[in-house]
Amino acid sequence: MLQATKLTKSYGEIEALKGLDMTVEGGDIYCLLGANGAGKTTTISLFLNFIRPDGGTATVCGLDVTEQPLETKKLLAYIPEQVMLYGNLTALENLRYFSQLGGHDYSQEEYRDFLRRVGLEEEAVDRRVKTYSKGMRQKVGVAIALAKQARALLLDEPTAGLDPKASNEFSELLLKLKSDGAAILMATHDLFRAKETGTRIGIMKEGRLVDELSTGEVSHADVEKIYLQHMHAGGHYAQEGAGSA
């Protein structure tokens, strides 16, 4: 459903992405691991058509994101590391605004229901979000993604800075979305949760996808070991074929 084919992107001299090939099918939770600057966020930005690729294509449900940017965005939901909202609007107003931008409209009750499902306290729903903690803002971000009823989700370290309970609730939601058939691409640093929640793991290094694992076939310890092997390996050409556990 999400497909990258020979995707490349440079910022001046720096090659951020060097021919990425990857596919995320419906029902997959694909976790992208890698150090900062490995190209995870660049990949997500390319799928959102925030930046233009220098080569290759990114497609959503078969549609090229550069050719049909609005259509593909309607199929996507995006949760950034820091969900940014309008401080002077309430959670409900934020959710309603973003939903309307995405072409959806629900009743007042349905909006409240979305916010309830992501675990936002009832009393917070009608409060202006400038008083919100990061965790609460992330929840509103998830509600926005839910309400969009997207076929594919792009998540950029969505649980960074969340307390364990909130992180756990978030994983529960992801599993529910997965069982509904959504394709989920998530950039993360959380190896444990990647193994727990993810169906597949991709390890990126210096703009390349250096390894792909199915979480069903490896243990927690394996994931960590393989990841660290890649990180410690020298120049990127040295890793070809490495860690094919």
Added chain:
Amino acid sequence: MIASIARKEFSEIVRDGRFKWTAGIMALLLLTALAAGYQKYNAHMAMQSLAQDQTNYQWLNQGDKNPHSGAHYGNYAFKPAGPLAFFDNGISNYAGTALFMEAHKQNFAIGRPATDQSSIGRFGDLSGAMILQLLMPLLIIFLGFTAFSGERESGTLRQVLSMGVSNRQLLWGKALGIGTAVLLVVGACVLIGGLALSLTGLHAEGESLGLRVTLMTASYLLYAAIFLFLTLAVSAWAKNARTALMVMVGFWAFVGFLAPKAAGEISRIVHPTPAFGQWMADMRGHQMRGIDGVPPFVRFEQESRAIFAEYGAETIAELPVYVGALRLQKFEEYDFPVFDEHYGRLRDSYINQRRLQDRLGVVAPTLPLRSLSMALAGTDLIRHIDFADAAETYRRDMVTRINAYLGEAAASLNTAGGVLVSDQEVFGIVPPFEFRSQGLGATLDEHGGNLIALVLWLLASLGLALWAVRRLRVEED
């Protein structure tokens, strides 16, 4: 979609502290300016009508005297305020409001205390028009500069653009939301002002008041829309909100202060106003020399035979009318084309200056708006010329009537000599001065170009905004 964007934009603006302060100050200034303008207008109109009655009374009660002395005694024409002078005082403060009309001389309008009777008049030029021309753009800039740049800085733009909304829809929605907020403030004040006025009324019979108000409103709406779309364009183009604010405030200072000053200077260099002393000396000299080089005394001698023949007379003794009155009238008539030429030259320099300033409107929309606004208010140069023309026409009619009377009544003096003293009732042959403006038609002919300039400015700013949002991106490539 556009409605939801507009609604969000509007709620955000009105909940922001920025709005409460700027809107409050704006409303206070605007209402004060309208009230002060109205008070000034009313005081002027009351004074004008009083002074006109007074001068008419004085004319009729100047005592028994020689009618020509009566023509020297003269009469004043007082200029009524323009139909919307309470809103835009235009050039009234500089053009003068009282014009002395006497035998032999065409005069300038001079200022009169009637214009600054009210104590609140100390506010000077703080008019509704000035507030809307200078402060309304600032309000629009303050409410709009963060429209895109602020969202880019706070990071909400990333999420907004991930939703699959088109940039163009964002532009329309934001324009509608911000526009509504601005209209809420300005429109409310204008409505309050309008309601207050409709209770007290204006002296504007036959001035197409409805059409004036409609065109005035349209002009200011165009002007506001120009700033709205320019602000949105710059907000979408700028890297951050600070840059957007600086660019727009710079533009505002340029079009609001620098451009009008510069346009004034440039227009005076290109179409210089004659130096007053020189101009006056030229005109006096021209009168002495006569319009076509024959001095009036010589010309009258040359023409006297023909003039006498009109009355079937060959000598003064045979004339059925007083020769002194004939001479007075002829001398007046010899001066008419001289006045027309020299006053015309002066006016042409003013009119050409104004037209050039209008044309410089391509660099600042404030110029065509200012010109249009005072024209619609009836406080512009055209209106003043209109008034001065009416006074001069009246003056010429006055001396012609007096001379005609003198000619008839003093015929016996041709042989007997002496001076005629008439009963003061005679001055009733001159009807009182009453100013009727040429109406809106002439104004529109003169200012159609300014309306077009505003429309072109709007199209340009719209184009710029559409261009800026098309290249709007979350990140630099």
